[in-house]
Amino acid sequence: MKQEGKKHIWSNYQKEIAEDRYFYVRSCIRQTFFPGSENTFLKILREVLGKDVHESPNHTTCTGIGYHCEVVPFATTQTVVARNFALMRDAGYQNYTPSCVTSFGIYTEILDTWQHFPAEKEKTRAFLKQATGREFEEPNSLAHTSDIIYKFRNEIAQKAKYQLINSETGEPLKIVEHIGCHYAKMFPEKSVGGAEYPNVLAGMIDAWGGNVIDYPERRHCCGFGFRQYLIQANRGYSMSASKKKFESMEAYQPDFIITNCPGCNYFLDRWQYVLAETEQKTYGSNGYGIPVLTYEEVAGLVLGFDPWEMGMQMHQIDVEPLLKKMGIKYNASEKFKGPQGQELGLPEFPEHVKFTTQSDN
Amino acid sequence: MKDFGFSPMKNKVLNFDELNHDFHQWIAIQDSSFNLCIACGTCASTCSAGSYTHFSFRELCKDIRWGNAEKAMKESEKCMLCGKCSIACPRNINTRNIIKMVRKAAKTSPL
Numbered sequence: 001m002k003q004e005g006k007k008h009i010w011s012n013y014q015k016e017i018a019e020d021r022y023f024y025v026r027s028c029i030r031q032t033f034f035p036g037s038e039n040t041f042l043k044i045l046r047e048v049l050g051k052d053v054h055e056s057p058n059h060t061t062c063t064g065i066g067y068h069c070e071v072v073p074f075a076t077t078q079t080v081v082a083r084n085f086a087l088m089r090d091a092g093y094q095n096y097t098p099s100c101v102t103s104f105g106i107y108t109e110i111l112d113t114w115q116h117f118p119a120e121k122e123k124t125r126a127f128l129k130q131a132t133g134r135e136f137e138e139p140n141s142l143a144h145t146s147d148i149i150y151k152f153r154n155e156i157a158q159k160a161k162y163q164l165i166n167s168e169t170g171e172p173l174k175i176v177e178h179i180g181c182h183y184a185k186m187f188p189e190k191s192v193g194g195a196e197y198p199n200v201l202a203g204m205i206d207a208w209g210g211n212v213i214d215y216p217e218r219r220h221c222c223g224f225g226f227r228q229y230l231i232q233a234n235r236g237y238s239m240s241a242s243k244k245k246f247e248s249m250e251a252y253q254p255d256f257i258i259t260n261c262p263g264c265n266y267f268l269d270r271w272q273y274v275l276a277e278t279e280q281k282t283y284g285s286n287g288y289g290i291p292v293l294t295y296e297e298v299a300g301l302v303l304g305f306d307p308w309e310m311g312m313q314m315h316q317i318d319v320e321p322l323l324k325k326m327g328i329k330y331n332a333s334e335k336f337k338g339p340q341g342q343e344l345g346l347p348e349f350p351e352h353v354k355f356t357t358q359s360d361n
Numbered sequence: 362m363k364d365f366g367f368s369p370m371k372n373k374v375l376n377f378d379e380l381n382h383d384f385h386q387w388i389a390i391q392d393s394s395f396n397l398c399i400a401c402g403t404c405a406s407t408c409s410a411g412s413y414t415h416f417s418f419r420e421l422c423k424d425i426r427w428g429n430a431e432k433a434m435k436e437s438e439k440c441m442l443c444g445k446c447s448i449a450c451p452r453n454i455n456t457r458n459i460i461k462m463v464r465k466a467a468k469t470s471p472l
Contacts, residue, residue: 185399185401186401186451187451188451188452195399195452232366232367233366233367234367235365235366235367236367236368236369236370237370239367239368239369240369240370240373240374243369243374244374274365275369277362277363277365278362278363278365278368278369279369280362
């Protein structure tokens, strides 16, 4: 192959990510599922990397869940998205940064629609003006928050307090990386590495000292699927997809799973509990499950943030064995305490998958 | 055992290691773009033949991957070879050529 041609093809797998001044939009569901991750992102960007990140209290959902379940019409979704873009311009920012992979997919899809069907954009402009009196401009850049952590992965590595290394053996941790479908499969050219070589999470793992596991079902969907989990009888489809992945990765004995999608994170974590309770099967070692972490949590651990401040006690699959493996110093007695040190009470513990309680420490 | 109202649906889970991949491999050799498919369904949603019959290129790809060669060959007869799906495909897969290869396989039995 000619070198020029090779460079041209490889350029399709690269992505321009803004350097600073981000307009940050939160996810609808992440704050409930993994409540500390978004604050961890803001702390890393603002306090560790010294970046300017703006959040608007007026920002709303992107309508992604309703859109994918066909209860919100596309015209409505476009108008809601346009309103969020209007908030960004009003605040004087141009680099849009959604925390959710579904939102990233929605924004990408709408920008692509407006590029190919300018009449849709003009229609949306009229709807927005009529409904809110606002005007909007498209962002100069659109990057998912995992893109931004990826961009600054080496800076984070330089400030790292811990590495993704087993502190007892000195070996790199074995890590499964799982990328949300709406990040790289719908518009591959808008992601880091495209659909074939998504490097956004693998790049972080490499930079922070871990080993990426390449297992057979690596690119299989987690099974989240909006229409699947919304109807109870269909949730078996969702869980079957996750189960297929767990069975495929089990032989490689992963130390943890890292994801960049709220849905993947939630279901890979929670389905392990359901599978344990229904089939008495666990996929981690010694009766534990495989911890499922967000990329913000992993970055936070590497930087030495307190795991309980990052909300890691909210995981269904216990993270304490991983913290011990990494040699992270943490206070086990603070696990179920609130920010002011108040006792929050103990959760109901699962029967068939181990969960470290204070008496185990 | 807890009852969550749903189960892993063991009878519907496919094991790709147990499937016959010969037909899939033959198609992929004829046209390597086949392996770029992400099953998004853009081809099926734009298909003219699909508007009047139950034909779906997405399902055809699934049958090829699952080793259902005979079903794929039968389904390929419904295509009008208009090529609209090739234009719509976000992965630039030569869908029209893949249909032609499936039809060729039906005529020549290369496996």
